[in-house]
Amino acid sequence: MVSRLSRPLVFLALCLVAISTVYPLVFMAANTMRSTSAYERSPYGLPSHFSLGSFSALVNQVPFLSSLLHSLIVVVPAVVVATLSSALAAFVFTKVPVKFGNGLFWLMLMVMFMPGIVVLLPLYVEIAHAGLANNFMPAILIYTALNIPYGTYLMRANFRAIPDSVIEAARVDGGSWLHIFRSVVLPIARPAIVTIGILTFLNIWNELFISLVLLHEPSNEMLTPTLAQLSGRFGTDIPVLMAGLLLGSIPTLLLYFLTARVFIRGMLSGAVR
Amino acid sequence: MTDEPSGPVVSSRRPAAPVLSAPAEELVRVAGEPVEDVASGAPPALATFGRRAGARVARAVRRRGFSYAALIPATIFVLGLLIVPIIETVYHSFTNWNGLSSHFVGVENFRLLFDNPVFSQVLVNSVIFLISVPLILVVSLVVAVLVYEKVPGWRVFRFLFFIPNVLSPVIVGALFSTFFLPGGIVDTILRPVGLGQLAWLSQPWTARFVVIAALVWTSFGFGMIVILSALTTVDPALYDAALIDGAGWWRRLRSITIPMISSSLQFLSVINVIYTFTSLFSFVYVISAGGPGFSTTSVTYYTYITTFENGQFGYGAAVVLILFLIVLVMTVVQIKLFPQRQVQQGV
Numbered sequence: 001m002v003s004r005l006s007r008p009l010v011f012l013a014l015c016l017v018a019i020s021t022v023y024p025l026v027f028m029a030a031n032t033m034r035s036t037s038a039y040e041r042s043p044y045g046l047p048s049h050f051s052l053g054s055f056s057a058l059v060n061q062v063p064f065l066s067s068l069l070h071s072l073i074v075v076v077p078a079v080v081v082a083t084l085s086s087a088l089a090a091f092v093f094t095k096v097p098v099k100f101g102n103g104l105f106w107l108m109l110m111v112m113f114m115p116g117i118v119v120l121l122p123l124y125v126e127i128a129h130a131g132l133a134n135n136f137m138p139a140i141l142i143y144t145a146l147n148i149p150y151g152t153y154l155m156r157a158n159f160r161a162i163p164d165s166v167i168e169a170a171r172v173d174g175g176s177w178l179h180i181f182r183s184v185v186l187p188i189a190r191p192a193i194v195t196i197g198i199l200t201f202l203n204i205w206n207e208l209f210i211s212l213v214l215l216h217e218p219s220n221e222m223l224t225p226t227l228a229q230l231s232g233r234f235g236t237d238i239p240v241l242m243a244g245l246l247l248g249s250i251p252t253l254l255l256y257f258l259t260a261r262v263f264i265r266g267m268l269s270g271a272v273r
Numbered sequence: 274m275t276d277e278p279s280g281p282v283v284s285s286r287r288p289a290a291p292v293l294s295a296p297a298e299e300l301v302r303v304a305g306e307p308v309e310d311v312a313s314g315a316p317p318a319l320a321t322f323g324r325r326a327g328a329r330v331a332r333a334v335r336r337r338g339f340s341y342a343a344l345i346p347a348t349i350f351v352l353g354l355l356i357v358p359i360i361e362t363v364y365h366s367f368t369n370w371n372g373l374s375s376h377f378v379g380v381e382n383f384r385l386l387f388d389n390p391v392f393s394q395v396l397v398n399s400v401i402f403l404i405s406v407p408l409i410l411v412v413s414l415v416v417a418v419l420v421y422e423k424v425p426g427w428r429v430f431r432f433l434f435f436i437p438n439v440l441s442p443v444i445v446g447a448l449f450s451t452f453f454l455p456g457g458i459v460d461t462i463l464r465p466v467g468l469g470q471l472a473w474l475s476q477p478w479t480a481r482f483v484v485i486a487a488l489v490w491t492s493f494g495f496g497m498i499v500i501l502s503a504l505t506t507v508d509p510a511l512y513d514a515a516l517i518d519g520a521g522w523w524r525r526l527r528s529i530t531i532p533m534i535s536s537s538l539q540f541l542s543v544i545n546v547i548y549t550f551t552s553l554f555s556f557v558y559v560i561s562a563g564g565p566g567f568s569t570t571s572v573t574y575y576t577y578i579t580t581f582e583n584g585q586f587g588y589g590a591a592v593v594l595i596l597f598l599i600v601l602v603m604t605v606v607q608i609k610l611f612p613q614r615q616v617q618q619g620v
Contacts, residue, residue, distance in 0.1 A: 011424045017416055018433045020490070024448050025436070027458075044458060081346070089347035098340040104348060111355045113544070113600060115551035117573055118593045119358035121586060122365065125372050145354035148347050177339035206441035208555040209573065213581050224443045228559050231447040238451060245444050256439040260432055267498045268505070273540050 031242040054239035071223040078143035083197045086151030094159040108149035158192035195266025370587035382591035405488045413496025435494035446559030449487040477568030503537035539611040
């Protein structure tokens with residue numbers, strides 16, 4: 001809605017913002033390839049020759065790959081269970097009126113934006129008493145629980161857009177509720193569900209507090225605590241630090257690059273508010 | 274009326290008699306009642322009732338059965354791992370719980386908290402960090418409006434602007450502290466202005482600035498998407514009319530765009546205030562470890578130190594309870610106060 005003349009200015013402004021979001025990635029990649037001494041000479045451009053020394057230095061000193069594996073072990077089940085539970089609950093809330101549905105939904109609204117730390121305090125002590133400290137299971141369950149209320153809220157908003165007549169038609173055809181959920185609601189709402197699932201994945205994968213507090217043995221440490229300790233250990237050895245940050249960024253960047261079409265469209269269609 | 278055994282029989286006979294004289298509406302109304310009885314040639318009343326009631330019960334069980342089963346996972350998680358622990362936290366905030374033993378101490382924890390200058394400092398820090406919320410809103414709005422101009426490559430820009438959002442705050446924090454190191458890239462850029470060699474992370478205000486900058490950088494992409502999503506619902510005819518009236522770009526932004534998307538701005542404001550209060554932990558942990566002094570210690574970071582490092586669980590419970598209350602009040606206040614709130618549509 002600006003005049004034709006100022007469109008180049010808009011383009012220029014967008015380029016500047018884009019530099020701010022892309023350059024840090026370039027900086028990480030470029031300096032991962034540099035030696036420490038080359039970094040100190042000129043850290044900002046592209047490297048003149050490539051060395052993979054910082055990768056091997058990192059992998060030798062930090063249990064990087066195992067922490068990546070631990071994150072997958074915790075995050076994937078949590079995302080699947082949270083997304084599925086939310087979808088089922090939201091389906092009942094919107095399409096199958098049931099006695100305690102409203103009460104449950106209000107409970108969810110109340111705790112929707114509750115800081116996770118509020119429940120972590122007693123749970124942490126109980127987990128320790130139960131002898132489950134440093135076990136993956138409690139982390140999976142807590143992440144799942146914390147992501148159900150907001151997930152349900154978002155799904156409910158999306159499911160409401162499905163016309164009741166569609167559900168009615170399927171019922172007249174004799175479909176059971178489970179059948180309707182599986183073969184009517186899920187296909188219609190798939191873009192929204194995928195979008196919410198990706199958002200949940202990013203939330204849990206990138207989270208630090210719970211992973212730091214619950215899992216702190218080398219044999220079960222997740223990715224974010226490992227990354228968080230890098231800047232303390234390699235604060236003076238920027239190339240190794242950057243190698244860690246770059247490797248740490250790859251999983252979520254990859255997920256984003258691969259799903260951007262569906263994900264961005266889902267968010268634009270209002271799936272996330 | 275079909276609760277009585279005689280109901281179906283009576284109604285099954287009704288259409289026969291008045292069929293010629295009945296007005297069309299009544300016919301329709303009558304036909305709306307148990308039609309299958311008529312069709313099946315009026316079987317014995319009791320058997321009909323029994324069969325149909327049985328079917329209805331079966332249907333109800335199937336229907337209820339599914340609803341309850343479908344709610345079980347969510348209910349177990351929400352009650353067992355959210356609601357019950359919250360109640361425990363409330364209880365323990367009145368005890369001197371250290372993880373093993375716990376004795377009731379009344380409001381002692383809260384008294385200690387409010388006498389503690391560090392906690393006041395932590396609350397003040399949180400208020401300062403709230404500066405990030407209007408910053409995020411403004412940056413998101415400006416970027417969204419610029420993207421919405423649809424200059425060549427706008428989809429690519431939209432894609433690139435969301436990148437900071439998918440990176441962990443841990444990674445963003447480490448990047449930012451690298452950039453703000455003495456002699457780092459920020460110093461290099463600022464040297465021509467005469468600001469080089471600033472020890473950003475060892476002075477309270479500049480350290481807070483770095484945390485806020487990192488927060489804004491990670492958050493604006495999501496804000497942009499939400500606002501873009503709202504912009505598509507604004508009727509272009511409004512802009513055409515405004516153009517005819519000679520309204521300038523700024524005037525159109527202020528008088529059309531912002532009011533039309535106010536519910537999205539409200540949503541962003543609410544979630545960013547919550548995020549600022551509850552999720553700064555990762556940034557603070559990586560960028561400044563709460564320092565210098567306690568100048569960047571957020572409430573969550575303070576809880577981490579007192580509870581998980583020093584084992585004062587009762588005291589920590591009091592801290593997180595106050596945090597929860599603050600978040601709750603801030604959310605309600607924003608929902609009530611935000612100008613021109615529109616009814617949120619079921620999108």
